[in-house]
Amino acid sequence: MKNMATDFDVMIVGAGISGIGMAAHMKEKAPNHGFVIVERRENLGGTWDLFRYPGIRSDSDMHTLGFDFEPWKHEKSIADGPSILEYLDRIVDERDIRKHIRFGHKVLAADWQENEARWHVTLETSDGEKKHLTANWLYLGSGYYDYDEPYDPGFDIGEFEGQVIHPQFWPEDLDYADKHVVVIGSGATAVTIVPSMADKAARVTMLQRTPTWMFSRPAKDALANFLRKILPEKIAYRMTRWKNITLQDYSFKMARNKPQKVKDGLHKRIRKSMGQDCDLAPFTPPYNPWEQRLCLVPDDDLFEAMKRGKADVVTGRIKAFEKGGVRLNDDSFLPADIVITATGLKLAVAGKIALSKNGRPIDLAQHFYYKGCMFSNVPNLAVVFGYLNASWTLRADINSDFICRVLTESRARDADVAEPVLSPQAAAAIEEDDIFDFSSGYIQRGKHIMPRNAVAYPWRLNQEYVLDRKRMKEDPVDDGLLEFRRHGANARGADEQLEAAE
Known part of the structure; x- marks a missing residue:
């Protein structure tokens, strides 16, 4: 008989602010769900470990770039990189999260298999070994830019010798x-x-x-x-x-x-x-x-x-x-x-992971955001893309809290799939909005890879934290759009499971 056990309830990709935040929220709000954090680098911190240039610091205050559950204790609210790493290290150690982190594990691909209700994840370790793990949920805390390749404006360095x-x-x-x-x-x-x-x-x-x-x-x-x-x-x-x-x-x-x-x-x-x-x-x-x-x-x-x-x-x-x-x-x-x-970053979606569903590639640019957290017709997948007009962590906190509510609701219903369902007919009727009302170069260059955005909530990535926080916390998880089911029971046909545009 085929072993249907899942390695992990939740696989968190990335041990930066988003991933550590989700782990801490799960410890408090979904303690009966197991998780692992996979991190491609050898240290936690994400951006704050990668960038080592002189003066590296936050560009927003740490009372909002910090988490809602962990006070910022330093005298300076505009903090340097080492202070932010110290803050993250303290959270990881005080909450016993470090043992859940697998460093040197880069996620290459993830295929959702509906008949098992789990993601089959292909990883590569720092020594080149390929691994395969499974998880019921994927939570992508992999940031918003390409770690391997910055934006290249194509300068011809010519005769410069420095x-x-x-x-x-x-x-x-x-x-x-x-x-x-x-x-x-x-x-x-x-x-x-x-x-x-x-x-x-x-x-x-x-x-x-x-x-x-x-x-x-x-x-x-x-x-x-x-x-x-x-x-x-x-x-x-x-x-x-x-x-x-x-x-x-x-x-x-x-x-x-x-x-x-x-x-x-x-x-x-x-x-x-x-x-x-x-x-x-x-x-x-x-x-x-x-x-x-x-x-x-x-x-x-x-x-x-x-x-x-x-x-x-x-x-x-x-x-x-x-x-x-x-x-x-x-x-x-x-x-x-x-x-x-210092010419900017190159946007990346979902950490450049090759996502697929029952073996068919998922192009997130053809899917609508759902509550700035999940995607239409993609089951058990959550992501963090922070605010452009406020601190990144504000979204990381409300998304983590919301997914913990979804996990709890799923367990209560004996469901193992949660999917924001959008029919082709409903999708065709949606009025679309510019996903980012910002003229920054890196935003404009990356728009073509970004998911779709509706004018009306919930099929959008909103840029208004105060309103988002109230909705994510108070609106019912079972909103008539997020479908809870047990795999194999009333599963929709494969031809209905991806957007009509794909």
Whole structure:
């Protein structure tokens, strides 16, 4: 007789913020379900372990990038990479999660087999061995970008003889003392690297094709630190977290509704840092605030480096890489010993795992999001794609909580399949929406691989945390769209199990 045992109830892919968060939620809210975390790298932390460039830090506050169940205890709310890793390590050890992590395990493919109600997962270990495991559920905490390959803008390095480095693959032993450094890019990575390298380097130039809206704030949250002195830690954390969530939501909506007012406010803060007569052109993008993510400048570090003459921001297009630096289209020349291409990431969906259903490939670009968490007509699969206008972990928390509710409901019903069902007729009637109302380059480049998005909830990836949190927590799990069943009982035909478009 064929062994129908499942290796794991839930396989969590990735030991970064999303995966560790799901494991912690399961420990508390679905303790009767077993799980394993498979992580391709040899350490936990995901992004926070991969990126090692100078100054690596959060670009949002840790009271919202932290989990809802674990207070952020550090004095600085804008935290460096090592502090975030320490936070994740503490969670993993205090909750006895580390024993569930299998490091050096990269997921290559996963095939859902309906007659067994389980995913057959093909993995490759760090020493090249292929493994096959099964799981009733797959929870993808694999992030949103390609770990193997950053975005390549196709620069012709030409005659340049210095080092060219992408932040995703930072060399451990890079010596940049007294060197001239050109950082190409204007996003969060460039804005972090420039002031961090400015202390040792002779000069650091941020070369941007287009300016980015920047805002400065203290790295320490004075109210948070005050509340922690007078209140129990968890209460202080909850209050600070809600304050920051509310401010994020207010700021985003203000930028969309009254963009000129927000522009004026951002420029006012830059003038306060740089002086009333500063040139605002390098800080005035051709788009409105929050049409792309704002760049955080904690403690005015970028502006301070510029005032000291150690850093500058230049707007222009590259004409050629020459022996000693970079020539721009206006024929100006930027001397460089080191060029850092902080040109962005390459989007990836589902960790580039080859997904299939009964042997037929699943193209997620043909499936609708369901509650920003699952996909239409794909059973027992959940994913985390964080907010663009707020902290990633906010979505990770509500998705984890929701899937724990689904697991509990399934167990109560003696069901082993949960599938958001969308008929071809219903799908054809859906009004579709742009999945991301953001003009950022990496977003636009990756749209073609992203799942479909409806105007109306629940068939969408929403960008409004406060509303999402209420819905995910309070709406019934059994909403008439999420079908619970026992495999083999009333199973739909294979021809109905994939979207009509596939």
